[in-house]
Amino acid sequence: MSKKSMLRSAKGRNDHPDNGRRAFLKNGLVAGGAAALGAAAAGAAQAAGENVILQKQDWRTYLGDGVDARPYGTPSAHEAHVIRRNVEWLTADPVSSVSFTPLHELDGIITPNGVCFERHHGGIAEIDPTAHRLMIHGLVDTPLVFTLEDLKRFPRENKVYFLECAANSGMEWRGAQLNGVQFTHGMIHNVMYTGIKLRHVLEEAGIKPNGKWLLVEGGDASAMTRSIPIEKALNDCMIAFKMNGEALRPEQGYPMRLVVPGWEGNMWIKWLRRIEVGDQPWHQREETSKYTDLMPDGRARRFSWQMDVKSVITSPSPQAPVTHGKGRTVISGLAWSGAGKISRVDVSVDGGRNWRSARIDGPSLSRSVHRFYLDIDWNGEPLYLQSRAMDEYRNVQPTKDALRAVRGVNSIYHNNGIQTWYVAKDGVTENVEVS
Amino acid sequence: MSKKSMLRSAKGRNDHPDNGRRAFLKNGLVAGGAAALGAAAAGAAQAAGENVILQKQDWRTYLGDGVDARPYGTPSAHEAHVIRRNVEWLTADPVSSVSFTPLHELDGIITPNGVCFERHHGGIAEIDPTAHRLMIHGLVDTPLVFTLEDLKRFPRENKVYFLECAANSGMEWRGAQLNGVQFTHGMIHNVMYTGIKLRHVLEEAGIKPNGKWLLVEGGDASAMTRSIPIEKALNDCMIAFKMNGEALRPEQGYPMRLVVPGWEGNMWIKWLRRIEVGDQPWHQREETSKYTDLMPDGRARRFSWQMDVKSVITSPSPQAPVTHGKGRTVISGLAWSGAGKISRVDVSVDGGRNWRSARIDGPSLSRSVHRFYLDIDWNGEPLYLQSRAMDEYRNVQPTKDALRAVRGVNSIYHNNGIQTWYVAKDGVTENVEVS
Incomplete structure (x- = not known):
């Protein structure tokens, strides 16, 4: 088998004058070598004033930090390379962009909260949970407003689900593009959610017979909005307030997000603030010009919610x-x-x-x-x-x-x-x- | 049912002149109130220069941080109270002490790595993984030395196990003592480990017929050592190098620790550096004067390894x-x-x-x-x-x-x-x- 004859290589595609991407690929390759990794970690750690630690080779002769030193722990300085990474040329501004999970450095099935990929459209909202409210209105018997503490009084459940962006591996449609699984497949994470069934709060409000769709809206500057069919909402959607045991991280929708099992990540509305019940889909920006699939004949496939095997x-x-x-x-x-x-x-x-x-x-x-x-x-x-x-x-x-x-x-x-x-x-x- | 008649209360026990513990209990109670929690979080956050964030109430009107701001993420400033805590009067020095998991703030079954309780005896060793070695010797056919990379070439497995210190709830033997589940039961955590079966490396070295016990030793300043019967070692023990998907944290034995499923935490040797195969238990300090159970007649129960229901x-x-x-x-x-x-x-x-x-x-x-x-x-x-x-x-x-x-x-x-x-x-x- 000749490599030359059968391959369309990402490496071969680096020769065009896209300096931004070339720099990115180069950095990816440098970070890939094990020897280089050690050097990179040491460099990062030294920059952070950790050089003393790294010079100690035999810890049998040193007393380390005590139990009062790290009330909330962080990884070893030697793991400084295990981070989310973004791609500068991919979007116009980091406040509406994506960072990727370092899948190549992880094992098992749990993604640690610190490196779960991020995708946001107006930066990270840093919401005060005591001031946050969730409103349910529209085709309901009783419009309701919930605090986080209100939601925590409903029966809870715990589920491990993957969340994958619909655009994960999207740049690979036109051939091998990005030299790293972090970038080709890193728009996914997998955590244990604690929360309540969305059904509970919908039933508390009482859905009118013609209520067939939900509009769900986030509390950030992009006011992300998606339409969700009522069958899915009543079946297995959750309002989650914890991930991997602790509160949701700000970049994952703290203090509450929607969980839409098996469906594309864009629907998992973060900083969830409003649910409107209606009789038809809303056709918002993020489900028409975005998150539909442009077909060869120029028409767009819509409602392609479920993520494939x-x-x-x-x-x-x-x-x-x-x-x-x-x-x-x-x-x-x-x-x-x-x-x-x-x-x-x-x-x-x-x-x-x-x-x-x-x-x-x-x-x-x-x-x-x-x-x-x-x-x-x-x-x-x-x-x-x-x-x-x-x-x-x-x-x-x-x-x-x-x-x-x-x-x-x-x-x-x-x-x-x-x-x-x-x-x-x-x-x-x-x-x-x-x- | 009269409270007075049936109770032996922890609160009632606070009236003795143990100022250290009284201060601790008071802090525990203050941290317990939900209103106080909010104030505490705000205070901590303001001290950290986050007051601007906390003053923003409606994030629909603010652009937040972009995806390049937090390569490794941390919890919201509003969650500053969700931390490991230690008890100053419990031990002579924080380098040989314990910090407790905030069980009251967590949900689900996964303990986030940042708040997994710590117990160490000579401070946290901060070992360079490229310099670390694991030696296997004693009653073996071939003494061996492994690097971390060597171990990663054996077949891996992923298991979720609790790790509980044998002394968890230990202060409750003499009655209700500590006013908080973090302190009465917080010497436990539960994570998904990735590693290899201990059996693989033992078989590679070849255990001689009279090899019936292991001495396992840590690479920290306390050189923690315990004896483990060969049946347990060959059955389900692991050498783990990841927890919840990422590398072990330094305070949990980075770059490798022993996993002894269901058995007391002290045996889960951290910073694992040496395994000696012998024909009888070693009776080290941590399995004689400590980690044995003093009975009413003054004799000590030993080998009480398994944690009870x-x-x-x-x-x-x-x-x-x-x-x-x-x-x-x-x-x-x-x-x-x-x-x-x-x-x-x-x-x-x-x-x-x-x-x-x-x-x-x-x-x-x-x-x-x-x-x-x-x-x-x-x-x-x-x-x-x-x-x-x-x-x-x-x-x-x-x-x-x-x-x-x-x-x-x-x-x-x-x-x-x-x-x-x-x-x-x-x-x-x-x-x-x-x-």
């Missing part, structure tokens, strides 16, 4: 190359489906010619990411790594080319195509496509 | 009083067992005379905490709240008096007695005992 190998990947040479090697990744549980993940090391079933490890929960592993004995020859997920309803993840054949390349949303990483003999890994 | 109501509790008056009220708590899964939790509102089954919500995983709820319509009369857990092997949580009848009050370890909170008409809640 999808997977990606998180390590090895361009930011997490193989540094240990041949032999025992762990291939690890994530799989998820907006329909339910993942039933199977296959992994190929030869660009999709042959497949082996990966081992799914850890809790298998509906509409949560699943962690998979394939343990191989690498012979040191180049690998074309791919993963392919199947869910409990036998939905199967397609190739990118199969997707393009149906949907064209106009859209930036709902790309669940199979991802390929090329691992060279020296372990350096890059984003490619096989044809 | 236990539960506690986290809200309402002294630091989380009822502030909304009578009516719809959520009673919430945690239950766990070192033997396996929790099968049932009962809750009493009348000091153990009558019991109702609570609702267990969220994943039910072996040797993980379980979250339970009981939704009541509070009539505004005083409550004597208790919870009683049962595990899948029909172990049942005992009363404190039943425990004392067998074990006396000399020990500070393995107290899994039923906890009682007294909720007054005004919602103020305190630690009491019913007799």
Whole structure:
């Protein structure tokens, strides 16, 4: 198999005069090498005045900080590279942009709150929870206003769900673009939510017979608004106030957000302040000009809410190359489906010619990411790594080319195509496509 | 039911001249009131220069921080009160002490990494992962030394386990002492670990036929050492390098710790640097003068490794009083067992005379905490709240008096007695005992 003949490489696409992106890719590659990582972490830590710590090699001879030093703890200075990253050229301004989850550095299925990807449209609202109110009005028997404390009196539930932006992997529609799983697939996180069923507050207000849709609105400067069909709202939507045990983070909608299991992240309204019940969808900006899928014939597919079955190998990947040479090697990744549980993940090391079933490890929960592993004995020859997920309803993840054949390349949303990483003999890994 | 006749109250015990503890209890109570909480959070936030944020009430008119502002995120300034706390009078020095998980502020089953309780004996070692080594020697065919990267090449697994200090609730042996679930039960946390089976590295070294015990040693200044029977080591112990998806925190043993599912936390050696295989236990300090249970006859019970079935109501509790008056009220708590899964939790509102089954919500995983709820319509009369857990092997949580009848009050370890909170008409809640 010749690399040259079968590849459409992200690396080959770096030669155009897009300096912003080239700089970004270069930084991504530098951050990818294990040796470079150590140096970067040391540099960051030294900049933060941590050089004394890093110079201590044998901690059996030092007394460290006591229990009063860190009332709220943070990661080791040696982990300073495990952060959300944004892409400067992607949007006009950071207040309406996205930062990406460092998937290549994580394991298991829980995304730590500190590195959950962010997407906001008017910056992070920093709301005082005691001043915040949620109003429910429109086609209801009794319009109601709730405080956070009011909501905490309803029966609570705890659910682990993935939240994926509809635009995740969106830049890959036109070919391998970004050299890092953080950037190709990092618009996803997976946390345990604590909250209440949306149904409880809707029933308290009393939905009139012609109430068929909700308009949900956020309390930030963008006043993000989406229409949600009443069936979904009554079925499994939640109003969440905690993530991974503690209060929602400001960038995730503190003090309360909507949870719309399995559906695109844009609908999970943050800083939730208003729910209006109506008899038809509202066709707001974020569900017409945005978050619809432009098809090859120029028409737009709408109401494509559910996230498709999808997977990606998180390590090895361009930011997490193989540094240990041949032999025992762990291939690890994530799989998820907006329909339910993942039933199977296959992994190929030869660009999709042959497949082996990966081992799914850890809790298998509906509409949560699943962690998979394939343990191989690498012979040191180049690998074309791919993963392919199947869910409990036998939905199967397609190739990118199969997707393009149906949907064209106009859209930036709902790309669940199979991802390929090329691992060279020296372990350096890059984003490619096989044809 | 007269409060006076049936109670042995923690409040009543505050009148002795232990100023250190009195100050602590007072602080605990002040932090407990919801109004006070808001004021405390605002105070802390203002001290941190966040007063501008707190003065903004309507975030629809402000652009907030962009996605480049917080590469690693932290909680809202309004959550500044959700922190680990330590008790100054408890130990001679903070480098050999404990900080407690704020259980009263958390929900679900995942403890966020930032507030997982700490217990260390020589301060927090801040080890450089690239310099760290794990040695395996003693009764093995081939002594081995592993780097962190070496360990990451073995097959990985992900498990959610509670880690409870054997001394959790230890101060309650002699009666209701501490006015807050953070302090009575906060030496526990529950995270998802990623790591490898300890068995893999032991098999790689090859255990000789007479190898029956392990000595495991930490790389900190206390060189914490414990003996572990080989059956447990080969059965389900892990070497973990991640918690809740990201690297272990320094205070939890970064870059690697032992995981000993269901057994007392002291055995979960942090900063793991050495494993020696031997033919008998070592009888180190931390398994003779400490972490044995002094019985009424003056003899010490040893090898009491497994944590017993236990539960506690986290809200309402002294630091989380009822502030909304009578009516719809959520009673919430945690239950766990070192033997396996929790099968049932009962809750009493009348000091153990009558019991109702609570609702267990969220994943039910072996040797993980379980979250339970009981939704009541509070009539505004005083409550004597208790919870009683049962595990899948029909172990049942005992009363404190039943425990004392067998074990006396000399020990500070393995107290899994039923906890009682007294909720007054005004919602103020305190630690009491019913007799």
